[in-house]
Amino acid sequence: MFKKILVAEDLKGINEGIVSFLNENLKIEKLELVQYCDDAYLKYKKAILDQEPYDLLITDLSFEGDYREQKITSGDNLAMKIREEDTNTKIIVYSVEKRFSKIRKLIQDIGLNGYVCKGRTGLDELLICIKEVYKGEIYLSPEVRPALTRKDITELSNFDIEILKHLSEGHIQKDIARLMFTSTSSVEKRLNALKIVFRAKNTTHLVSIIKDLGLI
Known part of the structure; x- marks a missing residue:
């Protein structure tokens, strides 16, 4: 705890x-x-x-x-x-x-x-x-x-998609931030929001859901 x-x-x-x-x-x-x-x-x-x-x-x-x-x-x-x-x-x-x-x-x-x-x-x-x-x-x-519900799927930005693609390739958040020339905080904020939208238990689960939906 x-x-x-x-x-x-x-x-x-x-x-x-x-x-x-x-x-x-x-x-x-x-x-x-x-x-x-x-x-x-x-x-x-x-x-x-x-x-x-x-x-x-x-x-x-x-x-x-x-x-x-x-x-x-x-x-x-x-x-x-x-x-x-x-x-x-x-x-x-x-x-x-x-x-x-x-x-x-x-x-x-x-x-x-x-x-x-x-x-x-x-x-x-x-x-x-x-x-x-x-x-x-x-x-x-x-x-x-x-x-935040799945109706927000249509609001996925290019930024979101790029984060998810990097994540699916095995990159950690710190590396994703460096690759996208942004902050680790910005990456974490978006992932937290997306986990709520898709009711994902963790980032691995999130990537699995996104792939099943054909969004990446």
Whole structure:
């Protein structure tokens, strides 16, 4: 299981509730909480410098402003900054946001590993999500899974096809990024989104599905 998790949630009651619930159900060596995105980013940077990086970030999307001036004002901006610098830290969003277009954009732009909707069963789903993400899977709450469905097949770009072709030839993500003159982060984001679209368990499964569909 993940050894070190950072939870970013501005509402103290929810924040502490998440930490308490996860402590009861998972064996996490270090579980930290913050109420501001700036604080989350500072903790993340310090952990990198200390060579003790976080394995997982759980963040809300909406953070209400108060007397403190903040440079990073939303969970999606926080996730984006962390993903731009690091492709290893897993990121789960825990939010009331259910707009498909918003969630689709987050997955495609950031390469989220999980998205859980707050609600009556939210914490139970969050627990499932963490376990799935730890196994290398991608998890979305059932009510927002249609945000990315197979109808998006027609939206496969030349960039997507090229990534998949390189992957089918046995290249790893780092090599694909070099061959395509792009970043490893960009490659990972697209693969994460495509795994959700095609409900693939991993990249090998994804390539198999794409080949069966005759797309490469």
